[in-house]
Amino acid sequence: xxxxxxxxxxxxxxxxxxxxxxxxxxxxxxxxxxxxxxxxxxxxxxxxxxxxxxxxxxxxxxxxxxxxxxxxxxxxxxxxxxxxxxxxxxxxxxxxxxxxxxxxxxxxxxxxxxxxxxxxxxxxxxxxxxxxxxxxxxxxxxxxxxxxxxxxxxxxxxxxxxxxxxxxxxxxxxxxxxxxxxxxxxxxxxxxxxxxxxxxxxxxxxxxxxxxxxxxxxxxxxxxxxxxxxxxxxxxxxxxxxxxxxxxxxxxxxxxxxxxxxxxxxxxxxxxxxxxxxxxxxxxxxxxxxxxxxxxxxxxxxxxxxxxxxxxxxxxxxxxxxxxxxxxxxxxxxxxxxxxxxxxxxxxxxxxxxxxxxxxxxxxxxxxxxxxxxxxxxxxxxxxxxxxxxxxxxxxxxxxxxxxxxxxxxxxxxxxxxxxxxxxxxxxxxxxxxxxxxxxxxxxxxxxxxxxxxxxxxxxxxxxx
Numbered sequence: 001x002x003x004x005x006x007x008x009x010x011x012x013x014x015x016x017x018x019x020x021x022x023x024x025x026x027x028x029x030x031x032x033x034x035x036x037x038x039x040x041x042x043x044x045x046x047x048x049x050x051x052x053x054x055x056x057x058x059x060x061x062x063x064x065x066x067x068x069x070x071x072x073x074x075x076x077x078x079x080x081x082x083x084x085x086x087x088x089x090x091x092x093x094x095x096x097x098x099x100x101x102x103x104x105x106x107x108x109x110x111x112x113x114x115x116x117x118x119x120x121x122x123x124x125x126x127x128x129x130x131x132x133x134x135x136x137x138x139x140x141x142x143x144x145x146x147x148x149x150x151x152x153x154x155x156x157x158x159x160x161x162x163x164x165x166x167x168x169x170x171x172x173x174x175x176x177x178x179x180x181x182x183x184x185x186x187x188x189x190x191x192x193x194x195x196x197x198x199x200x201x202x203x204x205x206x207x208x209x210x211x212x213x214x215x216x217x218x219x220x221x222x223x224x225x226x227x228x229x230x231x232x233x234x235x236x237x238x239x240x241x242x243x244x245x246x247x248x249x250x251x252x253x254x255x256x257x258x259x260x261x262x263x264x265x266x267x268x269x270x271x272x273x274x275x276x277x278x279x280x281x282x283x284x285x286x287x288x289x290x291x292x293x294x295x296x297x298x299x300x301x302x303x304x305x306x307x308x309x310x311x312x313x314x315x316x317x318x319x320x321x322x323x324x325x326x327x328x329x330x331x332x333x334x335x336x337x338x339x340x341x342x343x344x345x346x347x348x349x350x351x352x353x354x355x356x357x358x359x360x361x362x363x364x365x366x367x368x369x370x371x372x373x374x375x376x377x378x379x380x381x382x383x384x385x386x387x388x389x390x391x392x393x394x395x396x397x398x399x400x401x402x403x404x405x406x407x408x409x410x411x412x413x414x415x416x417x418x419x420x421x422x423x424x425x426x427x428x429x430x431x432x433x434x435x436x437x438x439x440x441x442x443x444x445x446x447x448x449x450x451x452x453x454x455x456x457x458x459x460x461x462x463x464x465x
Contacts (some may be wrong), residue, residue: 041183043310048190056215085269093262098179103324107240125165132161163220166227173230189229197222264408271416293373312396319400384441414447
């Protein structure tokens with residue numbers, strides 16, 4: 001790692017990286033190349049971020065049992081996503097604002113945004129840590145989590161939430177770097193922390209026999225590694241997004257701007273996860289085998305979510321910087337190119353998972369009942385992935401120009417409200433896994449249609465010519 005080298009080497013590496021970032025080609029270069037140059041580091045970064053819980057699931061599934069596997073990947077993940085996802089979505093407002101100010105070369109405003117965002121992440125992390133630690137057993141019981149899972153899940157969640165501050169610091173710090181066009185260093189930091197997590201998982205669970213507590217402890221310690229590295233880069237840069245500890249604080253005007261843009265994303269994430277909690281509750285009622293299968297499927301279909309999220313983040317930053325620089329033609333072309341690449345990638349991924357997903361399943365568990373249920377779910381949902389693409393790319397594009405509220409209402413109506421109605425009105429009388437998971441493609445199709453109508457007919461994007 002660079003920080004282990006001599007001081008002169010560190011200074012040279014820092015200057016070289018800063019030069020490359022300040023001269024990024026997002027507003028100048030070939031569009032498809034710039035999107036891919038930005039996309040791949042984000043994709044791999046998301047992959048390594050997801051690998052935290054995936055490694056936990058593999059190790060506890062193999063060395064502790066399927067109850068522990070169900071706990072790590074099922075109800076705990078849903079509750080964690082509800083709380084963490086809200087604050088990460090909220091912080092996305094800072095990424096949009098910084099990308100716009102950075103594209104417009106407004107150094108003072110970038111500084112205000114950076115210091116306000118970091119301060120807010122520390123405060124939010126402290127609050128969230130307390131809420132998660134205290135509320136874990138209540139949330140799990142409210143979801144109807146099977147009794148043989150509750151103990152494992154509560155212990156895992158309580159330890160996990162102790163690392164919330166580091167988690168949010170990394171997420172906002174990496175968002176700042178991506179906003180200015182640097183998607184590589186967040187990737188490097190995640191690789192380092194992911195390897196730390198794997199090593200600590202093996203040490204704590206396999207050798208020290210600490211069970212699920214060891215897996216959770218390994219996760220939060222490795223998150224501290226990534227948080228330290230991202231702060232280290234922000235402090236040492238000489239570019240306009242440099243972090244000064246003496247300037248940390250909340251600029252209320254900037255905070256309002258961040259919240260105005262980020263709150264819809266946070267609420268959207270919370271609504272998504274709330275509907276998923278209802279889905280998880282329905283799955284919980286089908287027994288431990290189904291819970292374990294659903295949890296394992298979640299580790300496989302996350303490949304799609306990593307890819308589509310990486311495209312969404314890429315187009316948000318691309319649109320934000322070009323919009324800030326007044327290059328509207330590049331905004332329109334960038335959206336079309338990103339949409340096309342997303343469709344092609346999703347097609348190949350769906351074919352791969354449909355035909356070879358069983359081999360990935362067997363990495364997590366060899367239980368015959370779990371495998372049978374899991375493959376049934378996979379073959380049902382994977383062919384429908386393409387129906388979600390428009391939602392993510394159009395939402396990311398609109399966010400790049402600061403339009404966040406109406407997309408949130410579209411998502412709330414098309415995905416969350418319709419999903420909840422289906423689960424409450426239809427599923428109780430058709431109590432099986434197919435009835436539960438049909439809510440995904442159904443709501444994706446409806447919401448995609450709503451986004452198409454709004455994006456081309458009513459949104460501010462239609463005025464960009």
